[in-house]
Amino acid sequence: MRQVSNMLDEERCRVVIESVEPEIDGGLFPIKRIPGEAVRVEADVFGDGHEAISCVLMFRHEQEKQWRQTAMELSVNDRWHGAFVVTEIGRYFYTLAAYVDRFKSWRRDLLKKVEAAQHTELDMAAGALLIEAANQRAADADAKELRAWARKLQAKNHSLADRIGYALDSELAALLEKYPDTSFATRYANELAVVVERDKARFSSWYEIFPRSCAAAPGRHGSFRDCERCLPHIAAMGFDTLYLPPIHPIGRAQRKGKNNTGAAEADDPGSPWGIGAAEGGHKAIHPELGSLDDFRRLVMKAKEYGIEIALDIAFQCSPDHPYVTQHPDWFRHRPDGSIQYAENPPKKYQDIYPLDFDTNEWRELWRELKSVVDYWIDQGVRIFRVDNPHTKPLPFWQWLIAEVKKDHAETIFLAEAFTRPKVMYRLAKLGFSQSYSYFAWRNTKQELTEYFRELTETEVHEYFRPNLWPNTPDILTEYLQFGGRPAFMTRLVLAATLGANYGIYGPAFELCDNQAREPGSEEYLNSEKYQIKHWHTDRADSLKEFIARVNRIRRENAALQNDSSLRFHNTDNDQIICYSKQSADRANVVVVVVNLDPHHVQSAWLSLDLKTLGFDVQPSYQAHDLLTGARFLWQAGKNYVELDPRSAPAHVFRLRWRVRREQDFDYFS
């Protein structure tokens, strides 16, 4: 199709383009995709009067100069739609153009006139003029063909009826569509962006461990070499991302003791988030973990198991961090000259000095912090879990992520911002690939339904990719504390099927550690944050096999590898939640049913909304439970489920539509 040029004379453009979707904050922020995904664009497009309109969706990868074009189609009420597929990582742009289409109008009116027997020789002459005008805009071969059509329309040796036939020929229409008069085309004012990231941005399974707790025997400080030994276990469970809390030297001044008590004993290792000591800061490695070479080796070994190492980016300093003496201007000072530690009255965090982004030396500070990310990229890391990004300036992250992605578009950033919803959404808009979510605190059917509808059925799904963690070293929810082993199974299934991205905080989860520090607290008793632990991952009651099965189901079912297809279905019991996901081609449909009550058997009648899924209602179909292997023949309408939390608190069904019938036998016909 002919490239739509810029408008010549704004006043002469008779078509309006408005209410474009997706468009985040007036085009300020990009939407997100992975290669192979479609971008479906909608807009209100209309003009004055009766003339027919054509509308094209224009798109290009950032490295292409020319726009590509695809025709948009009218749905209803002046709403048009079109789509393109992104194939390369990086940034795409899209916009729209629309114009009055004189030939389309003429053809439509001719049809009506023919129906009313009002057509005349004059209509043929008018059509020929339009074709000749298109001829001026056409490429050589097509120009010749267009001239031939124009002559045919006016060939007096053919009957008017014959020539009406030529005029309405669909080949002629297709040819004209290639050479529209776009002199007064309206170009949509905004060029909208799509950030295309690698597949893992949309689908990933995370596992978090403290390397120092990985020693082969209790009482020893674990190392990267010890982590290597754990890789087969983690890979067997089916995780593809191994996230390590900060691996840097830990400060000694104001170091926290066991269970986050004020004073550390001599042998207390301190919190890995108290970063920086005499041995170095954010680019150094805590000596007991090993050398830089050991770290690089771990990254390589993990890759052999299909696992990527994700590092923690926590931009804060212990009082011993080299920055404190080298760059005192990067910290805020109190009136007595001392450095301001972190506080949120009445809480004080004397072991943490926040960086002062209001410093006049902010440019140097930003550059240094980016060099930290660059340093670990040089060591082979491409995934970063960012600690508390919401306590640093939002423009800083926007800049940092954009800068890093210029050279390494494959880098993934996960925002650990447990804060107010709009701040979390803003971090996602400005560039974070994934975001921690409120999942841990959504336990009832209503809470889960409301939250995940917000995440997947509104504009939010265009830029916010939730990463669902049932636990973290900071979060041992009440539900897990009091629900026993069934609660862990339930929350695992929910996390792994509600979210294409999910993760667990390691052995503590698979071994169902549910001891809180004190009643009412969400902190673990003897938390690994403040002491070294030794986990018996071969315990018989470990959930490792259940986790492995769930992760295998995720890998084998494309339906579970996206978030936007999530839909909830009705059940008549508030303890039973039911939802579905499907692959983009609709070939793979998974329905998940979970008993949210970890203490009692619950049953319900489900009403699957097959129409919402885009399927015709069938009299019967098969529901194949991928967790147990059981197969059920389900009927249109309501179906019964019963779930015992002590054995299996959930079904993960794959639906199979085509139950074999007599017609399927070779000898039927």
Added chain:
Amino acid sequence: MRQVSNMLDEERCRVVIESVEPEIDGGLFPIKRIPGEAVRVEADVFGDGHEAISCVLMFRHEQEKQWRQTAMELSVNDRWHGAFVVTEIGRYFYTLAAYVDRFKSWRRDLLKKVEAAQHTELDMAAGALLIEAANQRAADADAKELRAWARKLQAKNHSLADRIGYALDSELAALLEKYPDTSFATRYANELAVVVERDKARFSSWYEIFPRSCAAAPGRHGSFRDCERCLPHIAAMGFDTLYLPPIHPIGRAQRKGKNNTGAAEADDPGSPWGIGAAEGGHKAIHPELGSLDDFRRLVMKAKEYGIEIALDIAFQCSPDHPYVTQHPDWFRHRPDGSIQYAENPPKKYQDIYPLDFDTNEWRELWRELKSVVDYWIDQGVRIFRVDNPHTKPLPFWQWLIAEVKKDHAETIFLAEAFTRPKVMYRLAKLGFSQSYSYFAWRNTKQELTEYFRELTETEVHEYFRPNLWPNTPDILTEYLQFGGRPAFMTRLVLAATLGANYGIYGPAFELCDNQAREPGSEEYLNSEKYQIKHWHTDRADSLKEFIARVNRIRRENAALQNDSSLRFHNTDNDQIICYSKQSADRANVVVVVVNLDPHHVQSAWLSLDLKTLGFDVQPSYQAHDLLTGARFLWQAGKNYVELDPRSAPAHVFRLRWRVRREQDFDYFS
């Protein structure tokens, strides 16, 4: 408050402003108000971290250079709100600014520390530093006071407890609020506009007559002088706007005959919309109506009755229009050289030549058309009803209205665009003060509720002011054709109370003319569009007194003079609709109950949602029917109504909350 300056360094601005409302199409179009109305603005405002934020709403009239400011307040979930009142017609602008407020943070944290007994001398020193910094920004008198506060906070001869008291003094807080540090304030990127029009743009009562049908005796061509004689009748009914179809010379070529038949007889007067003849075009007057002086006299006389004359702007030409010969380039030509008449196949309108806005002479055409409006403004007209604006370019109207309003901001344009919803909304956005609506075809409770909720409860109410016409010379609805006199009463009450702006097509309405040209047609039999009529406005069955009563209720009740307060209430009968309106100060509350069935008595139990109206539920209150004078004592909860279409198909209640009680008697206490 100190003026918020522009930001210095975008990266250093730590506050985000987004999702501002109202903001039409990303700020492309203004919202609408009349003097005295408030503009309530909401926005999501937040920053990183824990610092306290302040946000100001900035606004100015186009003739003011300096922004005025008012503080915004936090509602919930990072949503802030503020408001300003517009007082002058013309254009206002508004935008927002927000910044980290260090003193507010310090004060908030100090309070928390005091509660936890953690406050120290150092807090006083930090506070004093912030006060001294404000002092640098302060005006003379305030600066002195600020210095005094800073000293008091550190006065060692006062106890720390005393000085904490000073630090938390609300006078100090108010003083600091005047001099915030706005160096890194975030300014919202858009400056949004408000078009303030005179009161009549929001509240008007229209009456349409054909002047040629106003002669004192049948068989004569009425004139402007005859119209003068009709003024007392129109004024007595309570109308404030008298709209005349085109008053220009009517073309003779292709003139339409009676009942829109093809061939006109010699004495057929033709349609007033067939504009232009040897006597002149859009700036001329049809000779039989009178002279320009007669017209000016009518404008003056009408004013004496509190009535404004509204003219019709129909930018189209009869084949006899002087433009056709003077400016052939302004029309589209067919291949045979003839001028293209209007058509929408299979319909042909050979008596109308549309102007070709695609002409290369478009600038001259635009200027000439604007001069038509200017001409009638010079004759004293300030209200224009624009015929079919949706068949002319949208940018043309945007330009024309803006240009006219530069010199005459008091001009009101009503768009007569019966077309698709988005086109109608666009015309309103680009400048039309009022718009014809789909009201005529909304008859059932569900239709009315859905449509008017769209108009008043969504963003649409910020720019689209519907003008409700139960009939027009082109529209005699089925409901009116078959509902008898009750249907006219019902539709009048609905139009006059659902819409602050409404109108009727003259004597045909008040005399309940309901004869259609043929079954299935919405055209009047013997339509005034094609022939001169004589109306017996003194007929005993005229609705004139009923209309007068309804219009008086509109004038006396501010509740009925706005659209945005419209709310629907539940009734248990689909034939009974109930809705309320209230004045901005809530002093005036009107509840309307209408029987939509013109044939039968209907009754219902109403459930008034008083909470939605912002009122506490009261055990009882008075509903005073302004149509009949009857008073009802209503209870909280459900109340019964019964409406007989033959007598009164509607109640228009004014609610009176304060029923007198024993305490109200002077001698009670």
